[in-house]
Amino acid sequence: MKAVNKRNLAVVTLIVILVVFVMWRERDSEAVAVFKSQELPTESGPRAGLLAPALTLQGSDGSTYQVGGKREKAVLLNFWASWCDPCQQEAPELNVIAAKYKDSLDIYGINVTSHDYKPNAERFVKKFKLTFPVMYDQKGEAFAKYNGAVFPTNVLIDKNGVISEIILGILTPEELEAKITALIGS
Template identity: 70%
Template sequence: MNAVKKRNLTVMALVIFLLILTVWHNREPEAAAVFQQQTGLSTRIGPQAGLLAPSFSLKGSEDSVYSVGGTRDKAVMVNFWASWCDPCQQEAPELNAIAEQYKEVLDIYGINVTSYDYKPNAERFIKKYNITFPTMFDLKGDVFAKYNGAVFPTNVLIDKNGVISEIILGTLSREELEKKIIKLTQP
């Protein structure tokens, strides 16, 4: 086979490959839209109610790794806090009680945004308030940034499908928070 025929065959194979790739790529958003219509679940990721929660994994204070993102057995509440935050201090005992009361249907992950705190102070906070739910340290603030964090505390309620139900800035009364948790954890 001469060089011109080889070149023509190579160009034709490349054109066919690009054509197949284009068709496949253009078909994918339609499949995502059909999935969303059939299941009612979002396929978009972002720090907003109705979207899939941005995924992350962090090491806990007892060296276990905890992850958020995708489907899970229980709903999860991600609590971003800092040790110097007065509302975080007031909320800590309530979160302990809620974690115990709803442990069968809800995980609570406490995330100290260490980039805005001092890790030894955060460790003292955990001991002082006898935090019983898993706590992690967001050393560089990367996870807080993924959720567009702006205030302490910030609580993110995520359902079993990995979809954000609500982002709560500041504190709520225990009764208000429990209403939201009951709604989040209903089948």
């Protein structure tokens, strides 16, 4: 009887060791898979999944603002024109989002001045009391870097500098906020 107990104990011990080994290997391979899925792209361009093209613009407040590379907060680039009706509809909601997510999101309003008249754009900023930094893309170079085609164009960029999505045209406030919360949570 003692030999049977020793054999059973040896079998149980071996099974426990195998289970622990298999669980350890699965956990290790999951960690590798998670690490690989979080690797950053090396290519930049105006497309979701690529690094955001680098740009530096001076804001109307005199500060310099940069996009490109890792940063503390996600970014929403809002390309707009003063004559654009959807841009006018969207402006109050952008103020709300800027205030609500100020700790985790930067909004940069970029007037594409090459398609606008700067005094009209300045009136737009005052009329809608924009609370986020506003820049003037005098030559349309920033808009071109993001293959801008319509107004508004919103570019969502995560903290790693990767474009999450490029939104052409206006969304409902609920749709835009859902995209913002997904961006911040990623």
